[in-house]
Amino acid sequence: MPFSTSSKNAQNNTVVSIVYENLCTFEFGITHEIFGLKRPEVGADWYRFKSVSLEGDKLAAAGGLTVSANGTLTDLRRANTIIVPGWRGADEAVPKAFTDELIRARKRGARIISICGGAFVLAACGLLDGKRATTHWRLAQQLQARYPDIMLELNQLYTEDDGILTSAGSSAGIDLCLHVVRSDYGASIANSVARRLVMHGHRLGGQAQYIEQPVPKIYEADRLSWVLEHIRSTLGHTHHISELAKKVAMSERTFQRRFRALTGMPLLQWILHERIQRTSQLLETSASSLDEIANTIGLGSEENLRLHFRRQYGISPKAFRDRFSK
């Protein structure tokens, strides 16, 4: 997932989450939890979070709640990040006030984000035409049929395309919001936010791994979980399918199938993700040379590290270090 370039390191760091009648409280809660809570470890330069309603003062919300927004239309019009946290229904028309404000925000260069069904709102504005986007897998067919110009990527937890970001099902919104924090403040801060949420800083794989697949048998999942931890703790070593399959008493072919079912990606791709993730941490927190890091995390050479780092993050390791290293 390439790093966002639209937020300019949160220089204008107002984040507005749009609230609406029959609000999806979980999706809204994600945006407040990540952008709205105070982060003393970051200092004063954290996001300024507001909720803004385009549908009046008292709004019904999921769970029998009634909510009021604390922000104004002016906040919305000044925000550089605007989030649509879910939507009340795939068949619910998007009011003109929403499309007008979002199109206007887009024209002035705001970063626009949707979580789960919020993609229907962005699509109604035409913001997703010709762009890569995702939504909850159960809504995907409907979204694609109604808006055929969207390049729907179902095998992603979230997408970013030219300042327009979309996430898959509800909890993938957390992954997307952490990605935004990572883009604005770096991996260390994003990991710190993730730790407070008691979740992994960078979940791997797409929602394809959650689409009505049979749950792996528990003992198989345990064996493969052991493999994941084993690889993580020995990233600098070479790992071959043949050896790993032997360790968990599976044939290579079955190992490949089970691994993909569990992680959503082939072994090598998963290992590469882990290695590049570790690289980003080392770039931020150590003064090691690229060659040393490449050897530490098992990528062999500096050239190889550069290749895969750029492929995953969209920027060079040096640019990453310059941007985020303390």
Place this chain on the structure above:
DNA sequence: GAAAATACCCGCCAGT
């Protein structure tokens, strides 16, 4: 950036 060796990925199919 190109080339070669190596390993991986995955569709296919037969066996259980």
Place this chain on the structure above:
DNA sequence: GTACTGGCGGGTATTT
């Protein structure tokens, strides 16, 4: 008949 497993082989990706 169905589901799962494991071997084969061609195409692809990674590494040097």
